[in-house]
Amino acid sequence: MTTGMSWDVAVIGAGIIGAACAWRLAERGLKVVVLEQGSPAGGSTGKSAAGVRAQFTSATNILLSKHSIEEYASMPEAGYHPGGYLLLVPETQWPSYQVGVDLQQRLGVPTERLTPTEAQVHAEFLPDGLGGCTYCGTDGHVDAHGLTMAYVNRARALGARFLLDTRVTGIQRFSETWQLTTSAGRVEAPLLVNSSGAWSGEVGALAGLEIPVQPARRMVFTTGPLKLPRPLPMIFDLESGVWLRSEGERIILGRADPADVGWREGMEWNWLEPTLEAAITRFPWLEMASLDRRASWWGYYEVTPDHQAIVGQMPGVEGWLNACGFSGHGVMHAAAIARVIAQEALGETPFIDLSPLRFERFERVPQGLIDIQV
Template identity: 25%
Template sequence: MRTADVVIVGGGIHGCSTALHLALRGLRPILIEKDYAGRHASGVNAGGVRQLARDLHEIPLSIASMGLWERIEELVGDDCGFESHGTVLVAETETELASFRARVEDLRLRGFTHEELIDRAELKRLVPAVADHCPGGVVSRRDGAADPFRTTQAFRRRAIEKGAEVLEGVTVTGLSKVGANWRVETSAGPIEAPKVVNAAGAWADRIAAMLGEPVPLTVVAPMLMVTSRVPAFIEPVVILRGRKLSFKQLGNGTVVIGGGHLATSNRDRNETVLDWDKLAISARTVWELFPAMRAATIVRAWAGIEAFMPDGIPVIGPSSTSEGVFHQFGFSTHGFQLGPGTGAMMAELVATGSTNTPIDGLGIERFR
């Protein structure tokens, strides 16, 4: 019988970050991953490290996580390809800009200053290649981007260095209470621990169901494309809200295009099937917004399986039915930036029973 202080189910950036932060607190976690760390959402996303345009319930976690991103090499022994050139939310109409202005003013009243409204001149200074019809936007200047798979692997390696055990290619088949401990049944045999963290991503609802906590999780597969190399023309990450787009140029000149168009996913087969018509919509958006991209070609496209919640925000916090179990899933296609901070927060919550980072409104009980 294997034993641990904490069993973590799921080896994405959130599971690996939690394993590392638990180990840094002197606990002995075992992380179970059915594939390999970063196989799905955490390793194949667009890599945006974004505080901009967060739901109000996520902002405290996002701000805490940004502080860890800014010392990521000290934390995990790898700079993870993190670069901070800001994120710009582009307004395509005056009406859209007015709605952005209202949000920024509301955030100011709540004490949040990371989002800054910008006019056409500042937008052109930050993103010279943007189309002339865009009247302005919002910038979060500390934001940036990183390499998602490299980041997830860095958290995994450092967690192991600090004493965590990582079991890959192992599936969870059952979860039950045995005395003071939880018994996690796996394809590699049972593991017992007093605490369990459900960080199983698109499969997390199955873990929650074992606890009598059904959740309306939807399985999605956001698609991404990467282009041929083009001369450097943009530094910030660019996002849209009216049309689906996230857009950034890598150091080698290639451009990663995403934004939320979905492939068809089958989590039981670990399979995604791309929707080329929707990818063409993304390509057309780039064509219209960035004339400098019109000579580029698409080199590759892909999708990763993720969990999406009905309200678009994650499930974070203690189980509502089972003492000693904690949930950390449902990041709804924007969880990468939250990984370092949520792992630190979860380790604090598991180890001490409370956390200094507000997570109000993120609990699983909202779906009861």
């Protein structure tokens, strides 16, 4: 059977990226069908720590976050909390990192340079080895699940159809149309948006495409209640890779394990000890914290070789748009990504330069600064 309608665009994945794209595409008058193997925000989106920041080192990423955060701030459903991001930068990285701060400020992001002593107003930490700190008060976090459902509801109100619990098992191009074999029947559309998160590489393989996205498991550890003098912003220690922030009376924290790639499931409790050791070195007061194992969780990042997203038209493949591989930046960038994907779909020039994120970059030698991954 088929879905009974002809569609202009098929979006694969109903995480925050796919849901936002569905809304913006429907807003432009396109007939949109979304195929989701589970439920909206049921994958990486719902397991995200939901941080949003514009403290990047490339103009494209800065602008994607800046415009997205502005949209979230206008949406009550987003639960946008501008609690700030505080970055602790080692001496060796401080001179080059200031180039990124200058760029952020030129683009209208209110990032501040702080000495380690000045930064103590936001959190208590040991300053050993730091060259400086940066803080942006418009960074913060959102309710990723509530935000995704808001996009789903907006897309549905404009006629988009969401086929949930529907797995895509085959993708072929016939003439000017993509034909998708799914557990709900056949779906056809001339345009396809691959926004399937950690599964994006597998979705590409269904069409015979090599899209370099793979899953990487991430742990989020949650403490018991702590009495702190003030809520903590999202803090990222660039030296150790540890991040943490307040979540009510608790602290959530994590640290990427670069070896934890592939389809691994469940909490990796062996990663707790090295994470805490690195965290306590910078934040000795964490020694007083207890751990709430039941409140801790895990999820997948969708990572690419350079830890940057793949966005836009797939070269040499008519009607295939990528919006995947965000490597932990999906919630931060979703709102703006949806706008540029809609522009790409209609043959318009995106309002943000996508060239650093296009697939073609894998054919070039990468240059420039690599943005941090948290």
